[in-house]
């Protein structure tokens with residue numbers, strides 16, 4: 001059987017780094033160690049390699065995410081799948097950005113590593129091989145952007161980094177993985193729910209993310225009102241409640257037509273308008289805050305900036321955060 005053509009995009013991160021044996025610092029190398037390790041990879045697929053930038057993932061912004069989206073679109077009819085190597089810190093944000101903005105049903109797999117290329121037990125090459133095996137698999141078609149690490153296949157929408165250093169860091173807390181990678185093959189055991197696609201030309205909107213805490217007041221919201229912020233996501237308490245001292249700041253931002261999305265700072269569950277006390281979800285909803293359907297804060301931020309970019313009317317925002 002002919003080998004499939006896969007676009008392999010390296011963007012940097014620990015998977016492309018190595019450890020300095022003297023200092024113990026993990027650093028970016030001039031030559032990406034992954035390019036030396038491609039023998040096994042070429043046996044799996046015909047690889048076309050692109051390296052648009054080499055950045056640790058805390059340096060990645062929505063600008064680089066858009067570059068990746070455009071690069072994938074430029075190869076759309078020339079390859080049968082895409083694999084992206086990426087730092088793990090913001091991997092879930094890039095994966096979700098692509099999930100919402102790449103057209104078509106091409107399998108797209110994002111992967112990374114928790115140990116750099118020369119560390120004992122390095123997981124980079126292994127995760128990359130697993131990702132290519134998923135990308136060449138027919139069943140990966142039409143499942144949205146997938147995140148593959150540590151033998152598990154997750155959806156971009158649900159996956160999140162849950163541990164600072166453990167190789168099993170990527171988990172989908174609400175729903176679990178949708179498949180596994182074994183020595184014998186790739187097995188999908190769940191189907192992801194289909195969701196929205198957004199046409200955007202640019203990704204310039206400024207959306208901020210803050211986390212609520214006991215005793216929080218409007219100070220930070222007041223500071224945000226002085227910026228050029230286009231939208232705000234708040235990781236609220238529990239099912240979606242805020243300390244009442246935040247309400248003046250919330251009302252001021254709403255008067256400035258800044259949309260505010262409510263997610264929960266809890267690791268699991270969905271934010272909803274349940275509580276009727278001051279600052280409770282019911283009041284927040286009546287004020288016009290939008291409750292998100294189970295996304296975490298960083299992904300709600302990505303969705304909001306894309307929604308604002310696609311010039312969605314204010315009233316439509318609520319609907320799209322239910323999808």
Ligand SMILES: NC(=O)C[C@H](N)C(=O)O
Nearest residue numbers: 013014056057087088089
């Ligand atoms: N494991 C990693 O890739 C973490 C690294 N700090 C990054 O995100 O670039």
